[in-house]
Amino acid sequence: MTENKKHILDFTVRQNLRLGTNYALLKLMPTGGQLPPCEPGQFAQVLVPNSKNTFLRRPISICNIDPNENLLWLLVRRAGEGTAALCDLHEGETLNVMLPLGHGFTLHRDGTTLLVGGGVGVAPLLMLGKVLKEQGMQPEFLLGARTENDLLMLDKFNELGPVHITTDDGSAGVHGVVTRHPVLTGGNMAHIACCGPMPMMRAVAALARQQGIDCEVSLENLMACGMGACLCCVEDTADAGNVCVCTEGPVFNINRLKWQI
Amino acid sequence: MANLSVNIGNLRLKNPVMTASGTFGYGEEFADLIDLNQLGGIIVKGTTRMPRQGNPYPRMVETPSGMLNAVGLQNKGVDHFVEHIYPRICGLDTAIIVNVSGSTIDDYVAVCERLNPLDKVAAVEINISCPNVKQGGMTFGTTCTGAQSVVSACRKAYDGTMIVKLTPNVTDVTEIARAAQEAGADALSLTNTFLGMAIDVERQTPCLSTITGGLSGPCIRPIAVRMVWQVAKAVNVPVIGLGGIMNGRDALEFILAGATAVQFGTANFVDPQATIKAIGYINDYLDRHGLDSVPQLIGALKA
Numbered sequence: 256m257t258e259n260k261k262h263i264l265d266f267t268v269r270q271n272l273r274l275g276t277n278y279a280l281l282k283l284m285p286t287g288g289q290l291p292p293c294e295p296g297q298f299a300q301v302l303v304p305n306s307k308n309t310f311l312r313r314p315i316s317i318c319n320i321d322p323n324e325n326l327l328w329l330l331v332r333r334a335g336e337g338t339a340a341l342c343d344l345h346e347g348e349t350l351n352v353m354l355p356l357g358h359g360f361t362l363h364r365d366g367t368t369l370l371v372g373g374g375v376g377v378a379p380l381l382m383l384g385k386v387l388k389e390q391g392m393q394p395e396f397l398l399g400a401r402t403e404n405d406l407l408m409l410d411k412f413n414e415l416g417p418v419h420i421t422t423d424d425g426s427a428g429v430h431g432v433v434t435r436h437p438v439l440t441g442g443n444m445a446h447i448a449c450c451g452p453m454p455m456m457r458a459v460a461a462l463a464r465q466q467g468i469d470c471e472v473s474l475e476n477l478m479a480c481g482m483g484a485c486l487c488c489v490e491d492t493a494d495a496g497n498v499c500v501c502t503e504g505p506v507f508n509i510n511r512l513k514w515q516i
Numbered sequence: 517m518a519n520l521s522v523n524i525g526n527l528r529l530k531n532p533v534m535t536a537s538g539t540f541g542y543g544e545e546f547a548d549l550i551d552l553n554q555l556g557g558i559i560v561k562g563t564t565r566m567p568r569q570g571n572p573y574p575r576m577v578e579t580p581s582g583m584l585n586a587v588g589l590q591n592k593g594v595d596h597f598v599e600h601i602y603p604r605i606c607g608l609d610t611a612i613i614v615n616v617s618g619s620t621i622d623d624y625v626a627v628c629e630r631l632n633p634l635d636k637v638a639a640v641e642i643n644i645s646c647p648n649v650k651q652g653g654m655t656f657g658t659t660c661t662g663a664q665s666v667v668s669a670c671r672k673a674y675d676g677t678m679i680v681k682l683t684p685n686v687t688d689v690t691e692i693a694r695a696a697q698e699a700g701a702d703a704l705s706l707t708n709t710f711l712g713m714a715i716d717v718e719r720q721t722p723c724l725s726t727i728t729g730g731l732s733g734p735c736i737r738p739i740a741v742r743m744v745w746q747v748a749k750a751v752n753v754p755v756i757g758l759g760g761i762m763n764g765r766d767a768l769e770f771i772l773a774g775a776t777a778v779q780f781g782t783a784n785f786v787d788p789q790a791t792i793k794a795i796g797y798i799n800d801y802l803d804r805h806g807l808d809s810v811p812q813l814i815g816a817l818k819a
């Protein structure tokens with residue numbers, strides 16, 4: 256993967272699409288100039304505006320880059336005060352964003368990649384699916400959510416390839432967690448790219464290891480700087496001990512991680 | 517354009533704005549975003565004799581107007597620094613200062629000896645104030661005899677400018693400051709982080725793997741300013757002020773309180789360009805106040 260240059264840019268909120276009560280899809284345009292090149296799985300460090308009680312930037316995955324419209328998409332889940340302030344942004348407001356950061360997903364050109372996402376973790380998979388498709392590959396999606404209402408951007412995923420669904424309450428797709436879905440248990444794909452809550456990523460990683468499928472996961476360790484300067488975000492690896500998730504990740508091959516799976 | 521240069525012992529800085537150890541990596545991480553050559557100095561990550569893995573995750577938590585960290589001096593050791601990092605950064609036109617940490621006096625001395633021959637290392641900063649390691653670190657910095665023993669041993673091992681970084685986690689910081697000065701410090705920097713703690717109330721667990729950690733950011737600034745003011749009056753060597761500086765205005769608080777130079781730490785995480793903006797601000801401030809050099813402001817507090 257190429258090392259993209261980091262930028263700090265002001266963006267104008269062009270659109271804030273509320274997705275249910277807990278999510279917002281922000282479409283942001285750089286206040287001057289073009290969006291820098293970004294890779295699927297890279298992330299941004301967003302300075303939270305209008306927020307007295309937050310201090311550090313918040314890491315948010317790059318959900319999509321729309322080069323024609325010069326728009327950056329961020330999908331945000333209301334987790335606490337910082338993300339709530341982002342979800343409540345109005346059109347025309349300004350947001351200071353540092354991007355692109357970290358190393359994203361591998362773009363495999365051999366065999367199918369199954370993109371497995373849970374909750375707001377579907378965010379980086381949209382751009383990954385889009386780029387894979389642009390490169391002539393056929394991505395397939397497995398998206399899990401608590402309920403039907405928590406399935407995000409389904410229409411966009413449907414444009415990119417086959418979409419399989421699970422919900423915890425059975426309100427859509429297969430009843431249960433993603434690892435119950437036949438597309439995953441069947442094991443017919445060459446690669447898995449996974450982003451979601453930790454228990455889900457661990458379960459998917461365990462299944463991938465059992466079946467000998469190559470698997471990458473995107474970690475969400477707590478971050479301060481997001482650029483390799485503070486060493487707060489570390490993950491223990493088999494080959495190099497503690498490494499920064501913000502620079503060596505957030506995407507890791509599961510073989511590097513010391514997860515007990 | 518005012519003259520922004522200041523002197524720390526024999527070391528001349530092009531301006532008083534430096535970056536604090538552990539918050540700026542080796543500078544390279546910021547090279548896309550700022551011109552590193554504009555900085556007064558870069559104080560690199562705490563460096564130890566042997567490689568250290570640091571503390572287990574989680575190592576940070578945000579707190580009101582600041583953060584707690586428990587990194588625990590993760591670094592690849594002084595040999596790695598000398599062989600791999602120094603060659604990459606020694607060409608920069610800014611003062612490269614190495615933060616030296618250890619568990620025993622021998623550790624500190626070994627690192628100083630290894631750095632002593634490097635002519636592009638402008639100074640060492642002896643860290644006797646890290647709250648995140650079980651042995652050494654802060655324990656040396658909390659007693660006069662502890663401080664004196666480390667500083668005098670390092671003095672023998674290092675010929676260049678030696679800065680000693682003090683911990684705020686003491687009853688009377690001026691006593692430790694005087695002890696460090698007597699033991700041969702060319703300058704003092706303060707403060708390191710304040711020992712703190714945060715609890716996840718829902719889980720009823722500590723937020724950090726180490727339970728306690730070091731508090732930094734604007735929440736500590738008023739205490740740090742007070743300590744710099746006290747120390748600057750108590751010693752004859754230059755004082756370098758830090759603790760919660762976010763911008764040029766904050767930096768001037770420390771300079772007016774008696775600091776010759778300042779360091780930006782946690783601010784780099786929020787605005788990686790904060791240092792460069794501050795240099796411009798200080799320059800404008802001098803012009804606005806009809807002053808032509810920084811030393812005219814050092815300790816110029818009207819009280």
Ligand SMILES: Cc1cc2nc3c(=O)[nH]c(=O)nc-3n(C[C@H](O)[C@H](O)[C@H](O)COP(=O)(O)OP(=O)(O)OC[C@H]3O[C@@H](n4cnc5c(N)ncnc54)[C@H](O)[C@@H]3O)c2cc1C
Pocket residue numbers: 298309313314315316317329330331332333334335336337338339375378379474475476477478505578
């Ligand atoms: C590389 C990366 C990419 C991310 N991408 C997205 C994204 O695309 N969309 C999105 O909505 N969120 C994403 N997150 C998570 C997001 O950064 C956190 O939800 C956010 O920082 C919480 O801030 P807050 O002020 O809202 O909540 P806080 O008040 O700070 O915390 C609220 C709750 O969220 C948890 N939390 C805090 N920080 C994180 C974190 N880094 N990861 C997970 N949980 C956290 C806290 O433990 C707490 O329980 C990503 C995180 C990382 C590290």
Ligand SMILES: Cc1cc2nc3c(=O)[nH]c(=O)nc-3n(C[C@H](O)[C@H](O)[C@H](O)COP(=O)(O)O)c2cc1C
Pocket residue numbers: 485486487536537538539561562563585587589615643646681707708709731732733734736758759760761779780781782783
């Ligand atoms: C993540 C982190 C790592 C740090 N690592 C070191 C270190 O290795 N050596 C050291 O002397 N100080 C270290 N510090 C302390 C800072 O250099 C500085 O003294 C402190 O953060 C106060 O300044 P600030 O409020 O501007 O950040 C660290 C601070 C942080 C936040």
Ligand code: FES
Pocket residue numbers: 477478479480481482483484485486487488489499500501502
């Ligand atoms: S968040 Fe600072 S090093 Fe990763």
